[in-house]
Amino acid sequence: MSMYDEVGPADPFLEDDVPSLPPPRRRVRVDRTPLPVEPGAAPFARVRDRSSGPERMRLEGLTVNYAEARVVKGVSLSIHQGEVLALIGPSGCGKTTLLRTLNRLTEATATASRGGRVLLDDQEVEQIEVTALRRRVAMVFQQPNPFPMSIFDNIAYAIRVQNRKRPGRRELEPAVVDALRRAGLYDELGGDLDRPALRLSGGQQQRLCIARAIATRPEVLLMDEPCSALDPKSTAVIEELIGELRRELAVVIVTHNLAQAHRVADRVAFMYLGDLVELGDVDQVFEAPQAQRTRDYVAGAFG
Amino acid sequence: MATQLTRAPAVLAPAPQRPRPRGDTVGNWRWSQRLAFGACWAAGIALCVVAIAIVGYMAVRGLQYLRPDILFSRPEPGLAQSETGGILDPILGTILLTLIGIVIATPIAVATAVWLVEYGRPAALARLVESGIEVVAGTPDIVLAIFGLAVFQLHLFAPISFTASGGGVFGRSFIAAGAMMSLIALPLVFAATREGLASLPARLREGSWALGKTKICTIRTVLLPQVRRNIATGVALGTGRIVGDTAIVVVLLGASLRIDPQGNVPGLSVLRGTGSTLTSYVYANSPAGEGNAPQKAYAAAFVLLVIVLLINGAVDLLGRRSSHVELGV
Ligand SMILES: Nc1ncnc2c1ncn2[C@@H]1O[C@H](COP(=O)(O)OP(=O)(O)O)[C@@H](O)[C@H]1O
Numbered sequence: 001m002s003m004y005d006e007v008g009p010a011d012p013f014l015e016d017d018v019p020s021l022p023p024p025r026r027r028v029r030v031d032r033t034p035l036p037v038e039p040g041a042a043p044f045a046r047v048r049d050r051s052s053g054p055e056r057m058r059l060e061g062l063t064v065n066y067a068e069a070r071v072v073k074g075v076s077l078s079i080h081q082g083e084v085l086a087l088i089g090p091s092g093c094g095k096t097t098l099l100r101t102l103n104r105l106t107e108a109t110a111t112a113s114r115g116g117r118v119l120l121d122d123q124e125v126e127q128i129e130v131t132a133l134r135r136r137v138a139m140v141f142q143q144p145n146p147f148p149m150s151i152f153d154n155i156a157y158a159i160r161v162q163n164r165k166r167p168g169r170r171e172l173e174p175a176v177v178d179a180l181r182r183a184g185l186y187d188e189l190g191g192d193l194d195r196p197a198l199r200l201s202g203g204q205q206q207r208l209c210i211a212r213a214i215a216t217r218p219e220v221l222l223m224d225e226p227c228s229a230l231d232p233k234s235t236a237v238i239e240e241l242i243g244e245l246r247r248e249l250a251v252v253i254v255t256h257n258l259a260q261a262h263r264v265a266d267r268v269a270f271m272y273l274g275d276l277v278e279l280g281d282v283d284q285v286f287e288a289p290q291a292q293r294t295r296d297y298v299a300g301a302f303g
Numbered sequence: 304m305a306t307q308l309t310r311a312p313a314v315l316a317p318a319p320q321r322p323r324p325r326g327d328t329v330g331n332w333r334w335s336q337r338l339a340f341g342a343c344w345a346a347g348i349a350l351c352v353v354a355i356a357i358v359g360y361m362a363v364r365g366l367q368y369l370r371p372d373i374l375f376s377r378p379e380p381g382l383a384q385s386e387t388g389g390i391l392d393p394i395l396g397t398i399l400l401t402l403i404g405i406v407i408a409t410p411i412a413v414a415t416a417v418w419l420v421e422y423g424r425p426a427a428l429a430r431l432v433e434s435g436i437e438v439v440a441g442t443p444d445i446v447l448a449i450f451g452l453a454v455f456q457l458h459l460f461a462p463i464s465f466t467a468s469g470g471g472v473f474g475r476s477f478i479a480a481g482a483m484m485s486l487i488a489l490p491l492v493f494a495a496t497r498e499g500l501a502s503l504p505a506r507l508r509e510g511s512w513a514l515g516k517t518k519i520c521t522i523r524t525v526l527l528p529q530v531r532r533n534i535a536t537g538v539a540l541g542t543g544r545i546v547g548d549t550a551i552v553v554v555l556l557g558a559s560l561r562i563d564p565q566g567n568v569p570g571l572s573v574l575r576g577t578g579s580t581l582t583s584y585v586y587a588n589s590p591a592g593e594g595n596a597p598q599k600a601y602a603a604a605f606v607l608l609v610i611v612l613l614i615n616g617a618v619d620l621l622g623r624r625s626s627h628v629e630l631g632v
Pocket residue numbers: 066071089090091092093094095096097098109111
């Protein structure tokens with residue numbers, strides 16, 4: 001006699017009680033950070049002046065291929081100083097690839113090839129020496145990637161040209177402190193810049209990476225989902241920081257988080273499978289999207 | 304009553320009972336499994352016994368004959384064992400030869416690994432380099448030794464070895480042996496460095512490139528400091544192999560009784576000269592060799608064993624540290 005027999009069929013009247021179907025699926029919001037009740041009531045005081053600064057970068061019919069696969073298909077847009085441009089779109093639609101072509105980091109991928117034009121201050125990026133270009137078009141990555149050195153050395157490394165020993169610590173100190181201040185990290189460190197950077201929290205590490213990126217006073221700051229590895233509190237701090245930084249440079253931020261795009265961006269570009277579907281002011285894209293795809297994407301995520 | 308039951312259905316519907324699994328104990332196993340299990344145990348224990356036997360026997364015999372004056376006196380030619388002096392020269396020879404081998408091997412191995420991991424183009428050349436290193440790694444040391452002899456007897460290399468009065472190049476010297484020894488250590492340092500570099504996350508490199516740093520600058524400042532431990536582990540492994548090698552010493556170092564400088568330039572004359580190491584000393588004095596000083600051979604073998612065990616310990620220590628190196632990136 002097997003042990004299964006001891007249980008036997010359940011009481012007949014119980015069978016009605018056991019739900020035969022799982023409960024209906026609720027729509028789950030894609031993002032987890034709370035939405036602002038209204039744009040004006042954002043967690044930080046937002047200066048929404050519509051007058052954007054001079055144009056810094058311009059893409060004209062940019063295409064990018066990985067071997068045979070075309071992942072960016074003829075994107076044209078311009079990037080202005082004093083403005084945050086958010087790139088939104090589903091995973092794998094080419095946002096990261098687009099961002100990495102702006103500082104020619106796609107060239108590190110052997111299979112990648114590029115068409116169209118990318119201009120920085122009306123000069124083709126090909127004609128700018130690549131290390132000089134990257135000092136002008138800085139980048140912050142998805143995962144915080146401070147170097148395994150001290151906090152000071154992380155930023156000093158960014159400021160020094162290649163491996164030159166000069167300028168030394170004393171000359172660099174003001175610039176390092178200034179970069180940390182602008183990234184809103186200096187006060188938290190309590191003056192101890194010799195700590196290993198990897199001992200910082202994730203949010204602090206990401207702000208160190210931002211400090212490192214802006215230490216060379218770039219004109220454009222590229223951010224590839226800078227908050228996706230961070231907790232909501234660090235995210236809020238970084239969003240506030242982006243609001244500060246946009247005064248002095250042009251910011252392009254890729255984000256999965258539509259609420260975040262809504263909070264930080266002045267203009268939003270919606271990409272879908274390599275195409276730039278919609279580009280417009282943040283309010284227009286979120287409240288009155290022109291294209292059906294944008295409407296679906298924005299509505300789906302805001303539920 | 305009925306309402307209560309509907310509210311608490313869990314009471315009436317306990318989880319279906321499954322047959323209790325038979326315990327995973329040896330008693331429940333099939334005979335073939337028990338046999339295999341026993342064999343695994345026996346194999347492990349047998350190895351331990353062998354290791355203990357080697358170390359124990361060498362310790363007993365070695366300590367029996369090892370006297371401090373043996374360590375610090377030079378070998379003498381002599382017929383009776385009491386006249387054969389100490390093992391100072393073989394000890395110094397081992398140290399010098401290892402140093403030469405490592406000093407030659409490390410920069411070449413690290414540079415090759417950096418090129419392969421960080422550049423590696425054209426891909427065909429990268430594959431060729433890798434197979435080349437595999438060939439070097441797989442070549443038996445005696446083959447390396449006679450190949451080295453053929454090379455270093457060329458007139459081109461006359462300045463680095465003893466040249467007989469008739470113009471014949473002897474082809475044996477510390478430099479010649481050290482150069483061939485470096486080929487023994489090179490694949491180990493190379494593999495360790497390559498593994499270290501390959502395990503570094505791409506975002507470390509890209510983070511540096513995105514700051515406008517060249518590849519070379521990135522390698523020097525960001526990547527190489529991260530693989531220092533791997534390099535050290537490779538060097539320690541290579542050191543162990545060089546210390547333990549005999550064939551190259553016998554063929555290329557001359558295995559002379561004493562360190563025998565050639566010429567009279569200080570330093571260089573030693574490098575050009577011949578000598579012996581602990582391994583060749585053990586070989587020459589064991590009953591299998593000329594066999595005239597087996598007690599000294601045991602003492603030297605014990606010293607050699609201690610050196611190799613110490614190096615192994617260092618490798619272990621390095622490996623353990625590098626496994627929890629805080630690479631939080
Ligand atoms: N190094 C690469 N080699 C080949 N294909 C890639 C590479 N990086 C990204 N891709 C492909 O390009 C497409 C776009 O990727 P990505 O730009 O990372 O999208 P997103 O950032 O919008 O999620 C994806 O289909 C991805 O598989």
